[in-house]
Amino acid sequence: MKKQQTASMEDYLEAIAMLRQGEQPVRVSQISKALGVKMPSVTNALNKLAEDGLVHHERYGYVGLTTEGVRIAEDVFHRHETIRLFLSEVLCIDADTATDEACRIEHTLSATTVQRLEKFVEFASICPYGRPGWLESLRYYFKHGEHPPNGCPSKCKGHK
Amino acid sequence: MKKQQTASMEDYLEAIAMLRQGEQPVRVSQISKALGVKMPSVTNALNKLAEDGLVHHERYGYVGLTTEGVRIAEDVFHRHETIRLFLSEVLCIDADTATDEACRIEHTLSATTVQRLEKFVEFASICPYGRPGWLESLRYYFKHGEHPPNGCPSKCKGHK
DNA sequence: TTACATTGTTAGTTAAGGCTAACTTTTTAA
């Protein structure tokens, strides 16, 4: 029953979950806009997802997620956010690119890798002594292609 | 002319480039084995790639890459290696999983992100004072879910 | 040098997932 969904189907589930957060009930046209596909593609996808027990969708009516659908959507979204944060916070990729890229990678990363990335971002941001020196140093390295001349900036001591 | 190749076509180019490094001339059967697809799929792919000017392939004969084919294959391989190294060296993903995962992600990462990842791995490994303390600290964090009790281990001083 | 195994190709099928065109249902505004 819990068959693995394709990247495309995961995108539909994720989009529905996002739209559900607004006050409006979710409609085919909204999903279409959100994903940049035409409405017939949405109808088609919803039929498949309904068969798999992940959405409910009455003809010409509203779209909703089943419990299992919510579970998967949240999982995808979690992967998305983890990747986006990593790209943005650690690799200093600009916000829009990071979001785009997260959308593509979120479907191909293993659970383990996502876990590690998550811990990594955590490690980088919840440092007990403020932003760790190595992260400053990394940014310097991104910019200049070499380590800072005097080693880490002052905060490295704090991190130690 | 330089039309963007699909993930699948990139895989074929990459596989051919790998096989070319052995002493044997590259054959359809080898590509088939290397990618885990049947021979007709290979023939089909080679026809497309030949049309795009990326491989040459005489019927019932050897397979080779054109200059442009080599360029793309090397680019894919470079992405692959960068990702694999990051997963393996920084996130401590085991070797086989890292390779598998790199195969999937290599097709979806932007050039910028690959560059940053590359610099990151470089930053982490070519530290002027030996393995940086924060990397040890990161591994501790992976294992125990929290920063090391006494801050970085001794090598952090070295890094600073 | 012929018979058989291996290798490669062709033709046709399937599945996913997009699209357009045409039709139906629902909503809205005159």
Place this chain on the structure above:
DNA sequence: TTAAAAAGTTAGCCTTAACTAACAATGTAA
């Protein structure tokens, strides 16, 4: 309250990329 607009669906088509079955070429061993 009815006509037009908007929203949704259906049907049919296209592309990618795999597959099997059947056929063709090549290589090898008796």
